[in-house]
Amino acid sequence: MTPDQMRDASLLELFKLEAEAQTQLLGAGLLVLEREPQHAGQLEACMRAAHSLKGAARIVGLDPGVKIAHAMEDIFVAAQEGLLTLASEHIDGLLQGADMLMQIATPVSEAAAEQQAQAVSALVARLQTLFVQGSPGLAMPTQPAAATDSEPPSVEPKSERDALDFTAHTPAQAKTAESLPASAPVQSTLAEATGEAPAEGAETGRGRVLRVSSARLDHLLDMSGKSLVEFQQTTALSQSLMRLKRTQAAASKTLDNLRESTQQSDLDPAALALLGEVRKLLGDSQQMLAEHMEAFDDFAWQGSRRTQQLYDAALESRMRPFADVLKGQARMVRDLGRSLGKQVRLDIEGESTQVDRDVLERLEAPLTHLLRNAVDHGIEDPQVRINQGKPAEGRLLLRARHHAGMLALELHDDGAGVDLQRLRTAIVARKLAPQDAVERMSEDELLAFLFLPGFSMRESVTEVSGRGVGLDAVMHEVRQLRGGVRMQQVVGGGSRFFIEVPLTLSVVRSLVVEIGGEAYAIALAHIERMIRLQPEDIVQLEGRQHFWYENRHVSLVSASQLLQKTDKRGEQTDIAVVILSDREQVYGLAVERFIGERTLVVMPLDRRLGKVRDVSAGALLDDGTPVLILDVEDLCSSIGKLLGSGSLQRVDRRERQAGAAARKRVLVVDDSLTVRELERKLLLARGYDVAVAVDGMDGWNALRAESFDLLITDIDMPRMDGIELVGLVRRDSRLQSLPVMVVSYKDRAEDRQRGLDAGADYYLAKASFHDEALLDAVQLLIGDASQ
Structure with a gap:
């Protein structure tokens, strides 16, 4: 590539940057002008943006860009002078012009260039037609002459605007350009690239902008975060020095006591001298330690402040205004509404709210889903709105703000809301x-069903909706961001969506718990509540453990079993439980203890590890202890699989084992709820500890997971009958000595013999069943409930 070609490529890249900034300004201004065609401020801003793009396109030799920008500029000037009133047709054409300017800024192949030239000609003709139709008294505008290498633009301007365009990029006329306000931060990039001196004072009050790769910023944030956490270890060191100071003070006191006692005895003078020398050395060391501690405390305070400032500055470099995620969203809402025959506008509050760059990028998709959903499902047709006493134009309001260290978003539409009867029918x-x-x-x-995968209230698929992806995708993305989403609606008054996500993914507010003697962190966004349960609060139901929470039974799972760790809870009487929420599922996770709430700097795991099950990242606690941050969505999936396997460990088994000396355990296996409950209550009344299972398979899983003193089983049951269950028990080396009683409706001699041959120790027919018969048999097999 020749130097001239390199220069041209560099200029084209700069033009692309300028086009991005100016077309964003044009898009925002045109949406305002569609509602307020005579808005002087926006007309001026749009005219300046088109004017700047015309001059920039002329500098880089993009003649199609000059033609389009000139045609757009003519329309804006005519509107400023009151010769033309902007209508929707003008806005459509001008928006198309802004889009075409962005396309021109991107190099294309020769074949595509020919098609692009045809499109440009058609668009320029359309803009000129709109200009004439909107202002009949005006003649067709004349396009500026093309700028070529062999024939530079004429020095004599054809109009005042052409004069301004020429002087804005010519050193000899730089003074004139000073009168033009900057319409975008990149307005002077092309002038700088071409070697032209900027006007005196043109950069006053504006700092330099450097382009830095995101990888460098990420590395800077990672290093500053690690420095912050590592420096916090000075707190532990300061505490150690304080303990050393107290130890020295105690040693000094002991030495003084020893010296007093030796003065009253006949101790050798040389020994007394040595004792005094030791006392002096200890005093000197105490003085030295006190001075060093004072210096260390000052260093620790200053260093802590500096590392915090360094981390805050690194974090701030990643923060972007919320407006960055809204590029094109207002335009999308407007265009989508027009394609559906609706009038819709998007109003935004809190555009300057600062959010982490990664969070912004991942918010774009869910916000787009919600906005499209609001336009398609929420906003009514104009005539329907008028009949209901509403303005023909529908309104979406998107509000962003900081709340409790989170980014709080609220999207409100003034549409019809959700038809609950239609929703019931769809469910x-x-x-x-x-x-x-x-x-x-x-x-x-009912509204929760809207967030289910594949759910849609559309009866047919359209280009906009009906495929059942939307709110489910929103929920998934927000959950991935460690946030939450909920919905409210008022029939006839619209819907409201509330989203909360962290301001940054580099730090996470977490609950740190102990599992298997090690620290683990769970993001607070996924935690509904932390509670402590007593063993009697836990109910064994169909092979699972449950507890009562907010009028429903919640499944309880041991975190140590889930993460394949050894439970080290010890002998505490209560059980620490974290209630996790994943969409519509709520689970209880039993941990060993709560360590406390912490704000952790997220440290990604080494990519060579791949996806570690149930773990999302790592971090360091204040004292330098490593901690794994659990992936709650993955964790809930693992809980569901574990519950389906049936091989669950008893969360309260330690308490049960501790109380084994007081009560013997009996497992009752029967598919009849009536029989099962009757036997359970009889045995409980006699003092036995009782667990129940609904069939042979459920009973076999319980036997493998826990310890029992007696098995009572029916014969005829689904999945696995009693004979099979007894056979498995007798073939298991751990269970073969377990006493087994069969309680069955079958009372024939061959049925009794079949049960006994399988390995049962006692056979009781339900036909002759009564309370004392069961209890006598149990006592005969294992004795009283108390050992």
Whole structure:
């Protein structure tokens, strides 16, 4: 590539940057002008943007860009002078012009260039037609002459605007350009690239902008975060020095006591002298330690402040205004509304709210889903709105703010809201719940179905919606960001979506817990509550452990079993439980203890490890202890699989084992709820500890997971009958000595013999069953409940 070609490529890249900034300004201004065609400020801003793009395109030799920008500029000037009133047709053409300017800034092949030239000609003709139709008294505008290498632009301007365009990029006329306000931060880039001296004072009050790769910023943040955490270890060192100071003080006191006692005895003078010398050396060391501690405390305070400032500055370099994620969203809402025959505008509050760059990038997709959903499902047709006493134009309001260290977003539309009866019908039609259950559901419970995968209230698929992806994708993305989303609606008054996500993914507010003697962290965004349960609060139901929380049974799982760790809870009487929420599923996770809430600097795991199950990242605690941050979505998936396997460990087994000396345990296996409950209550009344299972398979899983003193089983059961269960017990080396009682409706001699041959120790027919018969048999086999 020749130097001239390199220069041209560099200029084209600069033009692309300028086009991005100016077309964003044009897009925002045109949306305002569609509502307020005579808005003087926006007309001026749009005219200046088009004017700047025309001059920039002329410098880099993009004649199509000059033509389009000139045609757009003519329309803006005519509107400023009151000769033309902007209508929707003008806005459509001008927006298309802004889009075409961005396309021109991107190099294309020769074949594509020919098609692009045809499109440019058609667009320029359309803009000129709109100009004439909107202002009949005006003649067709004349396009500026093309700038070529052989024929530079004429020095004599054809109009005042051409004069301004020429002087803005010519050193000899730099003074004139000073009167033009800057319409974008990159306005002077092309002038700087071409070697032209900027006007005196043109950069006053504006700092230099450097382009730095995101990888460098990420590395800077990572290093500053590690420095911050590592420097916090000075707190532990300061505490150690304080303990050393107290030890020295105690040693000094002991030495003084020894000296007093020796003065009253006949101790050798040389020994007394040595004792005095030791006392002096200890005093000197105490003085030295005190001075060093004072210097260290000052160093620690200054260093802590500096590392915090360094981390804050690195973090701030990644922060971007919320407006960055909104580029093109207002335009998208407007265009989508027009394609659906609706009038919709998007209003935004809190555009300057600062958010981490990565969070912004990942928010774009869910916000787009919500905005498209609001336009398609929420906003009514103009005539319908007018009939309801609403303005024809629908309104979306997107509000962003900081709240409790999180980014809080609220999206509100003034549409029809959700038709709950249609929603009920859709739920029943998709067989997600029976009709009677749906009729009893609250509004919040009904709205939760909208977030299910594949759920849509559209009866047919369109280009906009109907495929069941949208709110489910929103929920997934927000969960990935360690955030939450919820919905409210007012029939006839619109819907509200509330989203909360962290301001940055580089730090996370977490609950640190102990599992298997090690520290683990769980993001607070996924935690509903932390509670402590007593063993009697836990209910064994169909092979699973549950507890009662907010009027529903919640499954309880041991975190140590889930992470394949050894439970080291010790002998505490209560059980620390973290209640996790994953969409509509709520689980209880039993941990060994709560360490406390911490704000952790996230440290990604080595990529060579791949995806570690149930773990998302690592971090360091204040004292330097490494901690793994759990992936709650992955964790909930693992909990679901573990619950389905049936091989669950008893969370309260230690308490049960501690109380084994007081009560013997009996497992009752029967598929009849009536028989099962009757036997359980009889045995509980006699003092036995009782667990139940609903069939042979459930009973076998319970036997493998826990210890029992007696098995009572039926014969005829689904999945695995009692004979099979007894056979498995007798073939298991750990269980073969377990006493087994069969309680069955079958009372024939061959049935009794079959049960006894399988390995049962006692056979009791249900036909002759009564309370004392069961209890006598149990006592015969294992004795009283107390050992």
